[in-house]
Amino acid sequence: MEVINAIGRRKAAVARVYLSEGNGEFTINGKDLATYFPSGILQYVVKQPLNQLSAADKFNVKANLDGGGFTGQAEALRLAIARALVKFDAENKTALKSEGFLTRDSREVERKKPGRPKARKRFQFSKR
Helix, strand or coil: CCCEEEEEEECCEEEEEEEEECCCCEEECCEEHHHHCCCHHHHHHHHHHHHHCCCCCCEEEEEEEECCCHHHHHHHHHHHHHHHHHHHCHHHHHHHHHCCCCCCCCCCCCCCCCCCCCCCCCCCCCCC
């Protein structure tokens, strides 16, 4: 089987995934999944699409992550894995789409406005 590649984005994070048949190994930026994401919650988030299809030990995942923080990177990686699984077999699309794994979360940080301390916060108003 050839290698299937896909891309996923979340906030400022970009994940490029190379999916191939194998025994369930994860390599992220040259590191193991448990080393790159020490938090069990983030490891669970990354594996959600594979667990949904009961295919956690059927594919090897090699990923390049760039930008953003650890949560954004984990969710970008989840989207990329889900897209790669759909490329592998189109029948996977309904199961992954019903769980929301194929939807790109487009929420971004709002920019800071001039004359204000944050994006929407204002300085305290004083009447007199």
